[in-house]
Amino acid sequence: MIARVVLLVAVVLAASCAQAQDGRALIGQGRMVFRDQGCYGCHTAEGMGTSIGPDLSRIGAKRNETDLTRWLRDPSTHRPSAHMPKLELTEAEIQALAAYLGSLR
Secondary structure: OHHHHHHHHHHHHHHHHHHHHHHHHHHHHHHHHHHHOOHHHOOEEOOEEOOOOOOOOOHHHHOOHHHHHHHHHOHHHHOOOOOOOOOOOOHHHHHHHHHHHHHOO
16 A cells, blocks of 8 residues: 555656656746847847847746746737737747746746
């Protein structure tokens, strides 16, 4: 009985660690998308960038990843007066960028 509980706890911990590593990898990919797509040309995050657009350094405390994903797909759908253009991103890049922005707190 105790061995089963210990095994179950070990499996849960291993899965949790793998998920955390996947999350960190996705955030790292999103940071690269932010850099490679030139988002820093209008926004600041983690001390880099230009303050033409909103500072995104704490956007994750204000918006969840679902909201960020929707916004990244097409900003004008959510706010027609938005100055942000619709970015030519793959769905994987959108997910990664949303994870990165969501991590900024």
